Amino acid sequence: MNRLFKQLRLAGAVIGLACAVSTAHAETYPDRPVTIIVPYAHGGVTDLYARSIGDYLGRHWNTQVIVDNKGGAGTMIGTQHVSRAKPDGYTILLTSYAFTSNPILRKDLNYDPGSFEPVMLLGNSRSMLVVNSQSELKTLDDVIAKGKQSPGNLKFASSGNASSPHIAAELWAKEVGVTITHVPYKGTAPAMNDLYGGLVDGIFDGPSSINSVRAGRLRALGIAHDTRHPAAPEVPTFKEQGIDLVFGSWFGFLAPKGTPQPVLQKINRGLNDAIKDPQVRGVLDKAGLFVSGGTPKEFADFLAYESKRLQGLVDAGVQLVVQ
Template sequence: MRKQLIRIKLAFAVLLAASALPAQALAEAQAYPDRPITLIVPYSPSGVTDAYARSIGDYLGRLWNTQVIVENKGGAGTIIGTQHVSRAKPDGYTLLLTSYAYTSNPILRKDLPYDPASLTPVMLLGSSRSMLVVSSKSDLHTLKDVIAKGKKAPGNLKFASSGNASSPHIAAELWAKEVGVSITHIPYKGTGPAMNDLFGGLVDGIFDGPSSIANVHAGRLRALGIASETRHPAAPEVPTFKEQGIDLVFGSWFGFLAPAGTPKPVIQKINDGLNKSLSDPKVKAVLDAAGLFIVGGTPEEFASFLDHESNRLQGLVDSGVKLLVK
């Protein structure tokens, strides 16, 4: 566990260290991109990460006059897709759009089939706050109802997630610890399949990001609380957990990474394009509809953010919070 965290830190240190690049690398950066780019999403189609990737990929394709192919490689809590990118040629033509599991997997998993140092940060897209939602057809109408069901019998409460070690998984475990209940965690290969079973009544709830607000307003879901300091502006009717006596502030993030060793000028060109995409009306509409707090910024800022998130989670694990997965 400690070794994995050290590897993450080494990856960030490599990014932050400036080095002279050969003339060939500079020439490649100037020509970049001269062929299609593959953007890997380590989740199944129809989830929020997939929506972000497709809208931003479309913009980059128009900006660079090339094709950006979004490829979904879901499963194993993002490990399949992440491992694929970690083994890709470091030339900027294979990128990863991932989320919280990138920082949690090295800490929560005993055997990771890739080295976190094999990837380098490009840009932090944005962050969100976890919101507990249940089906509008559920008999769980309030947070008290959910807690009561959880206390009725150990494991009686079933929470879905987009995969082991994902932010919905961790949010559920942290929430259960705070309220003193035992839950049954049901991992899926992405948010889309998890939502389908939530709508179908096969699970009780999920700690999703504000992307669920659209389904709440459409009457398909019922929001019972949000793990934020303040209420979300897109759903001011949803109370925070703190308002309901539960000390829980937690959320996910979304960001772009590339294989380590990708020339710094290429990383910078990708970063510039990604930052420009955040001002595009079509992209912004998708991000705003999901309730994402848009961030952007430099690769170095994203590296520092990842370092902070890793330290925070490691601190939770060291304090005794049971989040370890196989």
């Protein structure tokens, strides 16, 4: 009995010491630069969000917040990097839909999806089909006609395999009965460059593309939303045009699993404060993001819902699996 009592006292002391160290770490965090990993190429909308929020956090935490773009392999390069990072709060991930789709759709996943701690859901967007303004595809009917006349000749770009633009394109193609060729890139920016250059026919991007539409570089043909988007009220929904498609991406912050809870809470508070800042909010609103915020638990529940919904599509026979 005495031996058991001593073991319990020792275990309690160890737990107490760990809690004390964790609390002390949170009180001084961050005392050195923090890195936000963006698993997409520089210049895309995820990069835009990271840099705007990173600037805010840097000012209010009184330390440098670095945005590091590690695009490629359908976000797996950057995501794997964070999964292997030290769980101390100094390396966090800002990612999007591929985080939920990759574990379901990819056979070559190079990280454990369970090696992350949800921190905060930044927000949601909606997919908008845009084509080059100089393209012969002037209406949605033109796009559908091309897809039916020459199966596979209709090329849709995306920010990577299993990304939301990829899933949106496949769901749209299934809904209208055409065969497309999917062209993945390391992020939205390089995909857009090839769209501007006429190398691909279109992309399902977020409402942030409306700025290029209004500048005369792109033409918007439809948006996958229940109603017209407030950031792009001139763009008709797919439902208005007889296509039952509501779909979009999400954006959120995660940290390596094992990051102390007090540190996660401090990061969460900083992020929630950031999205209330008028300058940051202006960037998010202009890009057409429906801003969320909230707790790590709420984000965890959201991720579980998104995974279940996509798995349901796969189980129903929708061909989305990435080889």
